[in-house]
Amino acid sequence: xxxxxxxxxxxxxxxxxxxxxxxxxxxxxxxxxxxxxxxxxxxxxxxxxxxxxxxxxxxxxxxxxxxxxxxxxxxxxxxxxxxxxxxxxxxxxxxxxxxxxxxxxxxxxxxxxxxxxxxxxxxxxxxxxxxxxxxxxxxxxxxxxxxxxxxxxxxxxxxxxxxxxxxxxxxxxxxxxxxxxxxxxxxxxxxxxxxxxxxxxxxxxxxxxxxxxxxxxxxxxxxxxxxxxxxxxxxxxxxxxxxxxxxxxxxxxxxxxxxxxxxxxxxxxxxxxxxxxxxxxxxxxxxxxxxxxxxxxxxxxxxxxxxxxxxxxxxxxxxxxxxxxxxxxxxxxxxxxxxxxxxxxxxxxxxxxxxxxxxxxxxxxxxxxxxxxxxxxxxxxxxxxxxxxxxxxxxxxxxxxxxxxxxxxxxxxxxxxxxxxxxxxxxxxxxxxxxxxxxxxxxxxxxxxxxxxxxxxxxxxxxx
Numbered sequence: 001x002x003x004x005x006x007x008x009x010x011x012x013x014x015x016x017x018x019x020x021x022x023x024x025x026x027x028x029x030x031x032x033x034x035x036x037x038x039x040x041x042x043x044x045x046x047x048x049x050x051x052x053x054x055x056x057x058x059x060x061x062x063x064x065x066x067x068x069x070x071x072x073x074x075x076x077x078x079x080x081x082x083x084x085x086x087x088x089x090x091x092x093x094x095x096x097x098x099x100x101x102x103x104x105x106x107x108x109x110x111x112x113x114x115x116x117x118x119x120x121x122x123x124x125x126x127x128x129x130x131x132x133x134x135x136x137x138x139x140x141x142x143x144x145x146x147x148x149x150x151x152x153x154x155x156x157x158x159x160x161x162x163x164x165x166x167x168x169x170x171x172x173x174x175x176x177x178x179x180x181x182x183x184x185x186x187x188x189x190x191x192x193x194x195x196x197x198x199x200x201x202x203x204x205x206x207x208x209x210x211x212x213x214x215x216x217x218x219x220x221x222x223x224x225x226x227x228x229x230x231x232x233x234x235x236x237x238x239x240x241x242x243x244x245x246x247x248x249x250x251x252x253x254x255x256x257x258x259x260x261x262x263x264x265x266x267x268x269x270x271x272x273x274x275x276x277x278x279x280x281x282x283x284x285x286x287x288x289x290x291x292x293x294x295x296x297x298x299x300x301x302x303x304x305x306x307x308x309x310x311x312x313x314x315x316x317x318x319x320x321x322x323x324x325x326x327x328x329x330x331x332x333x334x335x336x337x338x339x340x341x342x343x344x345x346x347x348x349x350x351x352x353x354x355x356x357x358x359x360x361x362x363x364x365x366x367x368x369x370x371x372x373x374x375x376x377x378x379x380x381x382x383x384x385x386x387x388x389x390x391x392x393x394x395x396x397x398x399x400x401x402x403x404x405x406x407x408x409x410x411x412x413x414x415x416x417x418x419x420x421x422x423x424x425x426x427x428x429x430x431x432x433x434x435x436x437x438x439x440x441x442x443x444x445x446x447x448x449x450x451x452x453x454x455x456x457x458x459x460x461x462x463x464x
Contacts, residue, residue, distance in 0.1 A: 077137065084136050094130040096120070115363055182462050183258075189456035191254050195247045197449035203239035204441035205246070206230070209306045211434035212399045217426050223437060234310045242306030245316050249298040253291045261287035281351055288343045296339070297332035303402040335401035338415045342394035350387030354379055373450070381446050388438065393419070393431035 087095045087103050097116040104116070123131045123139040131139075198205070207226050215221040221229075230238050264283035269276075292299075297320075304319055313319040323331050357379040361371055371379075388395075397418050404413070413421060422430045 080137055081133075084133055094128075094132050095136065096130050112359070115359060118363060185457075185460040185462045187254055187258060189453050189460055189462070191250045192456050193449040193453035194250045196452045197445045198246050198250075199240070199243055200448045201441040201445045202243040202246070203227070204437040205243075206239055206241060206306050207437040208434040208441075209242070209303060209399055211437065212396045213307060213403045215433045216430070238310070241308060242302050245298055245302045245305060248316075249295050249302070252298075253295050256294050257287045257291035260290040281348060284351070285343055285347050288347060289340055292339060292343070293336075296336055299339070300332050300334060300402050303399055307403055334404070335398035338394040338398040338401065341415075342391040342398065345394075346387040346391040348387075349390045350383045353386045354383035357382060377446055377450055381442060384446075385439065385442055388442075389435075392435060392438070396422070396431055396433060 084095070087099050089099050089102065097113060097120050100119055101113060101116040117129070120129065120131060123135050125135050125138070207223065207230075210226055210230070211221050215226075227239070234241070261283055264286045265280070268279045268283050300323070301316055301319055304323065305313065305316060308319070313322065361375060361379070365371070397415055400418060400422075401413070401415070419431070426433070
């Protein structure tokens with residue numbers, strides 16, 4: 001064991017005196033803001049957040065006296081010391097770039113050596129390209145992030161951003177989250193957020209399916225014309241056809257995908273070693289395929305119920321019964337192949353774009369772990385949209401095959417022949433029928449799911 005050079009730091013009283021500029025024996029938000037700015041760690045709204053959530057204000061007077069301040073400093077410093085020691089793997093009392101890189105990798109975030117050096121440089125005051133305890137303490141002294149996992153949590157590609165498709169790589173959870181049981185609360189919050197989001201954007205989703213199946217060069221369907229047609233045929237509530245089962249399938253799909261992902265990760269990674277990004281992608285794709293295989297009959301039911309005419313089915317059980325009686329069990333797996341193939345481009349591009357955007361942002365802001373809501377939502381939206389764009393032709397073919405399952409065997413097309421027919425009849429862009437309502441629902445879907453997710457986290461006690 002190497003010696004840990006814990007040096008005597010500036011007393012809490014001296015720091016309190018520095019922050020208490022008007023010498024009234026208290027530090028208020030304005031003084032804390034000025035102090036943070038002077039130390040180079042000020043961000044808009046940071047002082048209010050630190051005072052309210054992280055430092056604490058027991059008597060709720062909007063300021064801190066010396067006792068309150070000292071209590072925070074002692075508690076915060078203990079946590080900082082534990083984090084420093086966990087990063088200092090060779091126990092030499094200093095943290096270098098490789099130790100930062102290794103620690104981040106263990107929490108599911110692969111960064112380049114260059115980005116690790118940039119993070120290091122943001123804390124390295126003496127230019128040694130290492131960080132000792134005093135530099136570490138000074139950097140995080142008034143920062144809420146006292147645990148490396150908190151920094152990573154900002155950048156986890158969360159299942160909160162529900163845009164109606166469930167093909168993305170599942171969320172990563174730390175060992176602490178798994179052991180404390182918080183993982184299921186995150187999954188529950190994500191599932192409820194997804195349910196509200198899908199219900200809010202259901203009319204646009206029905207329009208997408210409607211255009212994928214019925215629109216063509218000879219039968220063009222506009223957005224306004226399509227909605228008018230649906231309302232005339234079944235009334236305003238018909239815009240939500242198929243939404244019930246679309247919401248119902250969230251819970252089993254999320255649970256199966258999460259459990260399968262954990263098992264595939266164990267199979268693909270060596271004991272005690274971190275899983276690399278390409279193996280994480282493989283595990284995520286296999287988990288997605290497993291979940292889709294299990295709930296695929298519900299996907300077929302969703303398409304049939306979305307496209308149904310008034311009075312055709314009394315509900316999802318009636319629909320399932322009629323399909324089984326008329327078409328047999330095989331009908332529940334029509335379009336399964338293009339659906340399975342579509343997972344690879346969607347999940348791959350989604351993950352690659354998100355990682356690129358994340359690393360780009362981090363390279364410009366190495367000293368700020370929290371990118372803020374707008375950056376996270378923008379990155380998630382862009383990566384998911386790119387994934388959808390790449391896999392959309394396969395999604396269109398899948399939907400048409402699901403809808404055509406009621407045809408005679410001789411009239412039914414395979415994946416490749418159906419794709420050729422669409423291109424021959426409508427050209428290449430025929431494979432993108434319905435893409436407009438699909439893109440129109442992305443921003444409202446992401447916004448609704450994010451807001452609901454945050455409220456659910458608060459309700460379930462995992463908001464911090």
